[in-house]
Amino acid sequence: MTLSFNPDTVALPQGHFIDGAFIPAKGRLPMHRPSDGLAYADCPVAGEDIVDQAVVSAKRALKDSGWSGLRPRERTRVLHRWADLIEEEAEALGRLEAVASTRPIAHLIEGDIAVTAEQIRFFAEFADKEGSDVVPTGEGSLGMIMTEPYGVVGAITPWNFPLSMAGWKLGPALAAGNAVVLKPSEMTPFSTIFLAELAIRAGLPAGLINIVLGDGSTTGKAITGHPDIGKISFTGSTGAGVAIMENVARNGIKPMTLELGGKSPQIVFADADIALTAEAVARGILSNAGQACVAGSRLIVAEAIAEQVVQAIAAHMRDVHPGSTWDEATQYSPIISERQIGRIDSIVNAAVDAGAECLHGGRRLDREGYFYAPTLLANISQASPAITEEIFGPVLTVQTFVEEEEALTLGDHPTYGLAAGVFTRDISRAIRVTRLLQAGTIWVNRYGRSRDHILPTGGYKSSGIGKDLGRDAYLANRKSKSVLIDL
Numbered sequence: 001m002t003l004s005f006n007p008d009t010v011a012l013p014q015g016h017f018i019d020g021a022f023i024p025a026k027g028r029l030p031m032h033r034p035s036d037g038l039a040y041a042d043c044p045v046a047g048e049d050i051v052d053q054a055v056v057s058a059k060r061a062l063k064d065s066g067w068s069g070l071r072p073r074e075r076t077r078v079l080h081r082w083a084d085l086i087e088e089e090a091e092a093l094g095r096l097e098a099v100a101s102t103r104p105i106a107h108l109i110e111g112d113i114a115v116t117a118e119q120i121r122f123f124a125e126f127a128d129k130e131g132s133d134v135v136p137t138g139e140g141s142l143g144m145i146m147t148e149p150y151g152v153v154g155a156i157t158p159w160n161f162p163l164s165m166a167g168w169k170l171g172p173a174l175a176a177g178n179a180v181v182l183k184p185s186e187m188t189p190f191s192t193i194f195l196a197e198l199a200i201r202a203g204l205p206a207g208l209i210n211i212v213l214g215d216g217s218t219t220g221k222a223i224t225g226h227p228d229i230g231k232i233s234f235t236g237s238t239g240a241g242v243a244i245m246e247n248v249a250r251n252g253i254k255p256m257t258l259e260l261g262g263k264s265p266q267i268v269f270a271d272a273d274i275a276l277t278a279e280a281v282a283r284g285i286l287s288n289a290g291q292a293c294v295a296g297s298r299l300i301v302a303e304a305i306a307e308q309v310v311q312a313i314a315a316h317m318r319d320v321h322p323g324s325t326w327d328e329a330t331q332y333s334p335i336i337s338e339r340q341i342g343r344i345d346s347i348v349n350a351a352v353d354a355g356a357e358c359l360h361g362g363r364r365l366d367r368e369g370y371f372y373a374p375t376l377l378a379n380i381s382q383a384s385p386a387i388t389e390e391i392f393g394p395v396l397t398v399q400t401f402v403e404e405e406e407a408l409t410l411g412d413h414p415t416y417g418l419a420a421g422v423f424t425r426d427i428s429r430a431i432r433v434t435r436l437l438q439a440g441t442i443w444v445n446r447y448g449r450s451r452d453h454i455l456p457t458g459g460y461k462s463s464g465i466g467k468d469l470g471r472d473a474y475l476a477n478r479k480s481k482s483v484l485i486d487l
Contacts, residue, residue: 003091003106003328007033007099012041013193016050016213019057020206023050029186029215034102034334035324035369041100043186045214051181051222054210055229058152058179061207068149068177072128079124079175082202083117089198090114095326097162097191102288104323104330108163115451116167116195119469122453123171126474142485147478149177150230150255154223156216156244157192158236159185159336160291166192168468169233170199170209176477178230179208183223186215187336216240225251231477235259235293237390238415238462257466257476259458261390262293262418265411266447267433268309269404270302272423276445278312281396284421284447286320286374289333290394293463294419296447297391300410303400310376310398314360317374322365335370335393344372344393351377351386359398382410390416404429408436417460421447440464 016023027042046054062068067075086093094108103112130147137143155169162184173180184192189211196209212219220240224232224247231254234244238261248254266281284296301309323330335341341364348362361375377386378398386397401407411420420439424430430444440459441449449457456470466476 003094003109005095005105005326007035007040007326010095010099012096012190015044016046016054017193017196017211018050018054018207019061019210020200023053025050025213031100031187032337033099033369034336035326037338037369043189043213045186046183046212046219046222048222051212051219051226054181054212055152055226057207057210058181059228061205062151062179065205065208067179067205067208075127075175075177076124078203079120079127079171082199082204083120083124085198085202086113086117086120086195089194093163093191093194096194097188098325100190101159101162101188102291102325102333102336103161104325104327104333106328106330112161112164116163118451119164119167119453120171123175123474126172126471127175130471130474137484140487142487144483144485145480146483147475147480149478151178152229153178153180153231153233153477154226154229155180155182155232156220156223156234156236157182157184159187160288162188163191163195165235166195168235168473170195172473173233173477174204174208176474178477179210181210181212181223181229183212183214183219186213189213216243220244221247224248227252229254231255231257233257233468235468237261241464255476255479257458257468257473258464259293259468260418260462260464261416262295262459262463263298263388263390263413263416264294264296264419264421264439265298265300265413266296266421267407267411267423268299268301268305269407269424269426269429270304271425272305273425273445274305274308274312277423278309278316280421280423280445280447281309282313282316285394285396286317286332287448289335289372291333291336291392293390294441294448295392296419296421297396298387298411299396299398300407301398301400302407303402306398306400310359310378313396314376317360317376320374322367322371324369335372338370340392341370341372344391344395347385347389347391348375348377348395351380351384354381354384356380356384356386361394388413388415404433408433412438413461415461416463418463419443
């Protein structure tokens with residue numbers, strides 16, 4: 001059986017998904033397929049009225065279903081059935097996402113969809129294993145720290161990994177007893193709607209997940225400013241994160257989890273395994289064509305092995321196989337939009353004009369759709385936008401060092417601190433450098449997440465607030481109160 005499909009045959013969900021049913025809505029935002037650039041649909045934009053309808057539905061569903069007060073194991077059972085359906089409907093989910101996004105169908109089936117099901121199961125198991133605590137107090141009193149859900153959580157997910165990002169938000173929030181109003185990206189909304197439909201089929205009470213479509217300036221603003229939403233969870237750019245914080249502050253204080261931008265260094269010491277390192281570094285920038293917040297976009301390599309490492313990475317770059325996301329043979333993704341591919345090309349050209357050396361790529365690929373060649377830039381100024389800005393494309397800058405302190409200085413970024421990679425055979429050095437790097441996630445002799453969902457992810461500096469994944473994500477969806485009883 002082949003995973004390849006004809007994108008014109010995929011039936012797309014229409015409208016918002018509220019209280020377990022579709023709400024018809026006229027599309028306003030034109031959508032283009034990244035693989036061929038063709039306009040194929042229009043995304044509606046939910047205003048304050050539709051968002052309020054979704055919040056009212058969520059509050060009613062919480063009250064009528066008693067979801068927050070169910071025996072925790074009952075919540076766990078429903079979420080496990082949902083994960084089972086995600087796996088059973090993997091091909092349908094994959095088609096809905098591949099037609100709209102940058103994710104090749106084979107990557108979705110093998111990775112994103114399987115991981116999303118795993119994440120739902122992982123968070124489901126917290127429901128009856130994390131609770132309140134009795135704490136030591138004076139002999140004549142009883143002290144407790146009690147936790148409870150926020151109620152309605154507002155979630156906003158990005159376009160680059162629509163399904164797995166939805167899993168990051170929905171899994172912990174629902175397991176912790178909340179309802180969710182979620183806005184997927186206006187560029188990739190369809191798989192998230194079907195994900196919510198599957199939850200209803202699994203037995204989740206209608207209204208506990210509501211999906212509203214639209215852009216950030218209208219729909220996102222209505223969600224983050226709604227007075228009855230108790231917590232916000234967002235993954236996206238640092239600029240959008242700043243706008244969300246401003247909007248929340250104007251409309252009332254509420255907690256936020258923000259996973260934002262990155263400009264992650266990959267520091268390679270002279271004793272590193274060159275073959276292992278080159279493969280990991282290449283994968284860190286080629287995956288999803290560099291369109292990931294944790295993309296390892298800055299190679300900082302010991303001068304003694306720089307030429308060998310760069311040549312090995314270039315070999316991996318030459319070996320990519322671009323293609324349509326609906327072709328199962330495709331291993332290299334398109335760029336999400338014409339606007340984004342233009343921005344990538346502009347930053348690369350500006351760097352070259354300023355004196356940088358383009359060792360590989362540096363151009364748009366000559367084929368339909370939005371494809372950009374894997375790119376290596378060397379001899380580049382530390383002040384270049386290619387070093388300082390999050391490009392969100394397959395562009396790897398190369399800088400060299402001699403001493404460890406120099407590597408750490410180059411690795412430190414004034415704005416971002418999301419992730420970093422360290423490559424060395426010296427365990428003492430690995431631990432020492434890991435302690436000094438200002439990043440929320442650090443990988444040693446690898447680059448990229450594993451399927452160990454217990455490891456939280458989140459950033460330092462302007463790369464975010466709070467954590468997704470892990471125990472931290474579950475606890476972030478419950479609020480605590482201190483209770484002291486005199487006996």
